[in-house]
Amino acid sequence: MLITTATTLAIRCPECGALEFHNLSRFALSGRGKLQISCSCGAFLLGVVSKSPGSYWLQIPCVFCETKHIREISGTRLWGPQTLHLTCPESGLELGYLGRAEEVKALAESLDTGLEALMEELGYDDYFTNPAVMHQVMACLQEIADNGGLYCQCGNNHIEVDVYLDRLELHCKECDSINIVYAETEEDLQVIQQVDTIELTKHGFKFLDSLANTPKLTKKTRRKRNKHS
Structure with a gap:
């Protein structure tokens, strides 16, 4: 037995x-x-x-x-x-x-941990200002996180994500830093599609609303241009 x-x-x-x-x-x-x-x-x-x-x-x-x-x-x-x-x-x-x-x-294997799949499971589509953009922004953020590109300057790699109707708030519990990723317009989606690393500033507060004022992001387009230079 x-x-x-x-x-x-x-x-x-x-x-x-x-x-x-x-x-x-x-x-x-x-x-x-x-x-x-x-x-x-x-x-x-x-x-x-x-x-x-x-x-x-x-x-x-x-x-x-x-x-x-x-x-x-x-x-x-x-x-x-x-x-x-x-x-x-x-x-x-x-x-x-x-x-x-x-x-x-x-x-x-069916217990998908992605943000997009979770929101679909919970039936939150009607909650978002722009569901199509929100889903794509969450998919981009999940890809960045899966590739190790989401972390805080303080050394913490486990970043919490709070979901709101028009944005995602990235929060580091270790140093209480916050980075807001907007997910309301096509421009918001284009911003996150052009980066592959998001580094939260230690004890800081930032917005991911334009490439010009997000110095802590690694930009895909800039790296591609450097390869050809």
Whole structure:
């Protein structure tokens, strides 16, 4: 008889948006009766608390409700062979999975962490001033972040993104710097399409509203021209 003593977690970080994988060991709960999983950016991802013999509470942070959902589950279900879907009870949004590593990793491929996909999932199109521009700006920002081009001067690479009807606000929690990226007009889209690096100024406040006043950006067009010079 095979007794499972570990399970794999795949979950979307509610702070930085990264898709994280963690192994949870049954023995990690021994003695202290609780376990907390954190993202590489430091944000809370999952809490497991032993309520009584054979019963657990899961604390699941929700990117939709901006709170923690509590779910009671049996030890047989938590450590069993069937994959557990972690969902938001209000929206039905899938937040993550717990189960066997192979199946969890396969399911996680559909758990897209992109800003654009997340907004589509939440049905926020009618909220934006210009949905088409906002989606393209978010796609550009996601590409910049995926390529390591979004960071702060203070050394922090985990930049939070707050989404508003006409803009994105990039926030560094380490030094409290802010960079605003407008996403309302075609001109706003052209600005972010011409850069591949956004560096937040330490303790600073900046706007990404024109190439002329954004010295902390690496401009794609300028680099291309230099190659031909």
